[in-house]
Amino acid sequence: MKGSNLGELEELILLTVGILYPDAYGVAVMDEVVKNTGRQLNISAVHAVLTRLEEKGFVRSSMSDPTTARGGRRKRIFTLTAAGSKALEEANEVRNQLFNRIPKVAFQFQWP
Template identity: 70%
Template sequence: MKGSYLGELEELILLTVGALFDEAYGVAVMDEIEKQTGRSMNVSAAHAVLRRLEEKGYVTSRMGGATNERGGRRKRYFTLTAVGKKALDESFAFRNELYKRIPKIAFNFSL
């Protein structure tokens, strides 16, 4: 994972950008994370992470058209890049490898 370390929130937002595909803008990302995880976040935190991911080359952004519902303001849409996909793949492989290393005896308990 050298050079592509993702923080937990970065990884969560990057996964969400990929899942939302063409509809990944700040508020939609934030809402989807809350819907899927029950974890609330504010818009400024989501935008800060999205900007950081863009600086790292993990996402690109484009401006959408102005809409009346937003008072003429445009949405900034984010798209996963090949570099971002690679970072997610490496993160997944790393977590999966660690999980596989847990001895079966460690899971020998009743719930």
């Protein structure tokens, strides 16, 4: 397994693969990320991240059955692995621990 750290886009895409289960394929992942974040992505970037996540062991892929809606073509479907789920849980835990350490006074902004 490659490095286990998650970048921001990797984390967003990994979360989205989980959300879209069992229908997480490239275009659906891209559309869901754009819908939920407003962030513009291209399909090449999404596929590159999905490939990287698979190399890290955080997702696995399989080919769907051909569909008439796609002219007989198949989709590559992605699912979370146990390692991917653990990576998301750890990232969430670290983020929450750090957020909870911010003193409340740091959120009291004074405008000139």
